[in-house]
Structure formats: structure tokens, C-alpha cells
Amino acid sequence: MIKEATKILVDIEDGNISPVVGYAKLKKMKDFLDKCVKEAYPAAMEEAEKQPKIFSEDGFNFERRNGRRIFNYKNITEWLRAEADKKAIEDKAKRAYALYEKGSRPVDADTGEILPLPSVKYTDDVLIVK
Numbered sequence: 001m002i003k004e005a006t007k008i009l010v011d012i013e014d015g016n017i018s019p020v021v022g023y024a025k026l027k028k029m030k031d032f033l034d035k036c037v038k039e040a041y042p043a044a045m046e047e048a049e050k051q052p053k054i055f056s057e058d059g060f061n062f063e064r065r066n067g068r069r070i071f072n073y074k075n076i077t078e079w080l081r082a083e084a085d086k087k088a089i090e091d092k093a094k095r096a097y098a099l100y101e102k103g104s105r106p107v108d109a110d111t112g113e114i115l116p117l118p119s120v121k122y123t124d125d126v127l128i129v130k
Contacts, residue, residue: 005029024129093118 008025011017048055048064055062073079096106096115106115 001029001033020127023127027129090118 005026008017008022012019012022045064048062051057051062051064053064092115097117097120099106100117106117107113108115
């Protein structure tokens with residue numbers, strides 16, 4: 001599969017294949033490999049658990065690590081209130097930015113204060129393959 005992927009890249013560079021078609025083929029290969037890796041993982045982890053935490057096999061080096069702790073604060077009332085307050089602030093700032101984009105000065109209706117604007121950045125455009 002590595003040779004096939006490399007050939008697609010060369011064909012794109014040489015103009016033998018449309019870049020979007022080459023991208024679609026590579027994406028399809030990646031999606032298939034991602035599925036294969038996901039299916040192989042449980043058996044690989046089971047086998048790795050029989051080894052020391054750091055080991056080598058067939059030229060590959062492995063390190064088995066413990067899972068990380070993840071904290072969930074959704075059962076803490078104070079945290080829920082703070083999240084709701086944060087959401088309200090974010091919504092207000094988004095509305096202020098929308099007014100700014102339309103050429104209006106974003107002003108708080110209650111206080112007359114000029115509303116601060118959030119910084120905005122945009123993600124890269126994406127190409128979806130269906």
C-alpha cells in the first residue's frame with residue numbers, strides 16, 4: 001500500500017492524474033487503514049500486556065502507557081453555573097461581533113457601554129470526499 005500511495009503522489013506531481021482524484025484515492029486508502037488499525041488495536045494491546053512496558057519486536061519499538069485521568073466537573077453546581085455564565089458571555093460577544101461586521105457599533109443596551117469584541121480566527125478550508 002505504501003508503493004501504491006507513493007505512485008499516486010508521483011502521478012499527481014507528474015500531471016498523470018488529477019490532484020483531486022489522487023487526493024480522493026489517498027483519502028480512501030487512509031480511511032481503510034484507519035479502520036484496520038482500529039480493528040487490530042485490541043489484539044495488539046492484549047499481546048503488549050504480556051510484555052514489559054517497553055519492548056521491541058520485529059524492528060519496531062513499543063511502549064505501553066497507562067490511560068490518563070480525565071476529570072468531569074458536570075456534577076459540581078458551581079462549575080455548571082460558571083459554564084452557563086461563560087456561555088452567556090460568549091453569546092453576547094458573538095452578537096457584538098455580528099453587529100460590528102454589519103457596520104454597527106456594538107453597544108450594551110442596558111449600560112450604553114461599547115461591548116468588547118472577541119478575536120476571531122478561521123480554520124483552513126476543507127475538501128470533502130463523498
